[in-house]
Amino acid sequence: MKVLKIIFKNAFRHKLRTLLTIVGIAIAVIAFNMLQTVVTAWYYGLEASSNNRLITRQAVSFIFPLPYAYKDKIANVEGVENVTFSTWFQGVYIDKDQFFTRVAIEPETFFDVYPEFLLSKEEHETFLKERNSCVIGRDIAKQYNLKIGDIMTIDGDIYPGRWDFIVRGIYQPKFESTDAMQMFFHWQYVNERMIVEAPPRANEVGWYSVKIKDPDKAAVISNKIDKLFANSNAETKTETERAFVQNFISASSAIITSMNVMSFIIVGIIMLVLGNTMIMSARERTREYAVLKTLGFSGKHLIGLILGESFVISAFGAGLGLFLTIPIVEGFAQAIPKSYFPVFKLEDITLILSISSAFIVGLLASIFPIQRALTTKIVDGFRHIG
Amino acid sequence: MSELIKVQNVSKSYWRDSFEVPVLNNISIDVNTGDFLALMGPSGSGKTTLLNLIAGIDRPSKGNIIINNNDISKYNESELAKWRSHNIGFIFQFYNLIPVLTAYENVELPLLLTKLSKAERKKHVEFALKLVNLGDRMYHYPKQLSGGQEQRVAIARAIVTDPLIIVADEPTGDLDKHSAQEVLKLLEQLNQEHKKTIIMVTHDSNAASQAHFTRHLDKGDLV
Numbered sequence: 242m243k244v245l246k247i248i249f250k251n252a253f254r255h256k257l258r259t260l261l262t263i264v265g266i267a268i269a270v271i272a273f274n275m276l277q278t279v280v281t282a283w284y285y286g287l288e289a290s291s292n293n294r295l296i297t298r299q300a301v302s303f304i305f306p307l308p309y310a311y312k313d314k315i316a317n318v319e320g321v322e323n324v325t326f327s328t329w330f331q332g333v334y335i336d337k338d339q340f341f342t343r344v345a346i347e348p349e350t351f352f353d354v355y356p357e358f359l360l361s362k363e364e365h366e367t368f369l370k371e372r373n374s375c376v377i378g379r380d381i382a383k384q385y386n387l388k389i390g391d392i393m394t395i396d397g398d399i400y401p402g403r404w405d406f407i408v409r410g411i412y413q414p415k416f417e418s419t420d421a422m423q424m425f426f427h428w429q430y431v432n433e434r435m436i437v438e439a440p441p442r443a444n445e446v447g448w449y450s451v452k453i454k455d456p457d458k459a460a461v462i463s464n465k466i467d468k469l470f471a472n473s474n475a476e477t478k479t480e481t482e483r484a485f486v487q488n489f490i491s492a493s494s495a496i497i498t499s500m501n502v503m504s505f506i507i508v509g510i511i512m513l514v515l516g517n518t519m520i521m522s523a524r525e526r527t528r529e530y531a532v533l534k535t536l537g538f539s540g541k542h543l544i545g546l547i548l549g550e551s552f553v554i555s556a557f558g559a560g561l562g563l564f565l566t567i568p569i570v571e572g573f574a575q576a577i578p579k580s581y582f583p584v585f586k587l588e589d590i591t592l593i594l595s596i597s598s599a600f601i602v603g604l605l606a607s608i609f610p611i612q613r614a615l616t617t618k619i620v621d622g623f624r625h626i627g
Numbered sequence: 628m629s630e631l632i633k634v635q636n637v638s639k640s641y642w643r644d645s646f647e648v649p650v651l652n653n654i655s656i657d658v659n660t661g662d663f664l665a666l667m668g669p670s671g672s673g674k675t676t677l678l679n680l681i682a683g684i685d686r687p688s689k690g691n692i693i694i695n696n697n698d699i700s701k702y703n704e705s706e707l708a709k710w711r712s713h714n715i716g717f718i719f720q721f722y723n724l725i726p727v728l729t730a731y732e733n734v735e736l737p738l739l740l741t742k743l744s745k746a747e748r749k750k751h752v753e754f755a756l757k758l759v760n761l762g763d764r765m766y767h768y769p770k771q772l773s774g775g776q777e778q779r780v781a782i783a784r785a786i787v788t789d790p791l792i793i794v795a796d797e798p799t800g801d802l803d804k805h806s807a808q809e810v811l812k813l814l815e816q817l818n819q820e821h822k823k824t825i826i827m828v829t830h831d832s833n834a835a836s837q838a839h840f841t842r843h844l845d846k847g848d849l850v
Contacts, residue, residue: 539709
């Protein structure tokens with residue numbers, strides 16, 4: 242008989258209690274992993290941002306447009322390699338629940354500035370030629386069963402009216418973090434209609450994306466761009482793409498922070514659940530610990546037995562939780578629209594965090610029972626009625 | 628016979644809140660190797676406390692306890708634990724077996740602290756269980772045994788390390804007459820055939836009659 246066998250026998254002495262504790266830990270581990278996965282998914286946009294791209298937007302707010310005429314001026318700034326622009330189009334495809342990014346772009350420059358959207362040469366050439374064509378991400382094509390030549394009709398809201406686009410390209414994401422749920426079409430197509438239907442809104446773009454040669458000079462180039470338009474009717478604010486994305490995320494920082502806090506509160510709950518079980522077990526075994534001490538078992542032996550039992554229960558709970566987390570996260574990723582979380586997967590860091598949390602919880606939950614077992618005198622232990 | 632246990636001017640008191648409660652008053656007693664001593668007295672007389680002090684599971688407030696020429700009252704906790712594992716076998720009134728372990732595993736427990744191999748441990752455990760006539764109940768759990776059988780497992784656990792001294796605290800206190808007689812017979816056998824020194828606390832004069840001599844305690848004094 243080995244000590245490990247005693248640890249296992251002790252851990253499963255009260256099968257129902259141990260089982261409930263294990264299930265409690267497993268549920269908490271799943272909740273922790275889910276919350277952490279949502280938090281990391283939220284930050285995926287940051288990971289996808291390039292360090293050699295700047296975003297120039299209206300200084301007052303992102304929602305205000307910039308003149309199309311700025312493009313050439315920005316392109317002439319020293320250190321700028323290429324410039325493209327985009328305009329947020331929005332609209333409704335099928336119904337309002339079908340959300341994915343729809344933007345009007347400049348097709349000639351866009352795919353050079355954003356090389357992570359992989360489009361074949363043939364598709365790109367067709368896209369360039371046809372003014373009413375569009376390029377969609379792989380995941381949009383998959384979700385709506387779209388193929389080259391299909392027509393996508395968008396009911397415009399920011400740009401009112403019915404808009405028909407012919408699918409001429411399906412781009413593949415270069416990286417795992419690249420969003421494959423976007424739809425791109427010609428800005429000129431939209432602009433031509435604005436010239437006719439809403440002239441004051443013509444020749445405006447949403448923001449400029451600036452490809453720079455040296456990322457180390459991002460701050461200098463940003464200053465130069467903004468100085469060009471200082472004191473104009475549409476002053477600009479230029480920042481790195483990372484800072485731009487971070488500003489978006491910071492708008493939701495309270496939610497993300499509370500999710501982070503909640504996930505660690507859950508770790509605290511696991512500790513209380515396991516701690517409670519361990520304290521009950523240790524109290525019931527006060528007499529047995531006295532017997533073991535009488536037989537010559539030292540403090541180290543008792544620490545090993547109690548700590549081992551705590552680790553066994555937390556390891557079973559964490560193992561079960563992790564085992565169930567994987568299909569749950571996969572199911573969740575399938576169930577939610579890709580456009581909300583383009584990348585929703587269990588990160589290694591989340592696994593490491595939950596495993597180490599379970600390990601720490603196992604350790605902390607055994608401290609009080611160990612302290613009690615060590616400090617209770619043998620004669621007092623024999624008087625104890627468990 | 629040589630002197631094995633020397634209890635010299637031992638006093639013991641406990642503290643209840645801020646009150647000192649004396650339990651033993653300046654006790655001196657000697658026990659020779661191979662003796663079978665019964666300690667008797669009314670409840671609260673201090674007999675179990677004296678047994679605990681001799682067994683090294685409690686410490687005297689004053690005086691010395693010298694066993695086999697070692698003053699155990701000077702040992703620290705870990706030294707005492709090691710000393711107990713080599714020298715003392717315990718038999719309790721309520722058996723104190725570990726309920727999740729079989730009879731075999733309960734008896735094997737003290738041997739886990741030794742360097743014996745698995746095969747050697749098996750040999751010792753089987754010998755001890757056969758000695759108490761439980762060779763056929765090795766793999767039964769305590770709840771599957773009668774009170775008398777449980778106490779015999781406890782005796783096997785007490786002797787499996789071949790200790791110098793066996794201390795028994797009311798070993799028949801929870802048993803019926805027949806089982807009690809069996810346990811007393813076993814203790815006598817251990818004393819006579821295996822030359823074990825036994826100190827037994829009991830209320831039962833019939834049990835005490837099995838011992839070589841009896842000492843009475845009353846209110847912490849030997850009478």
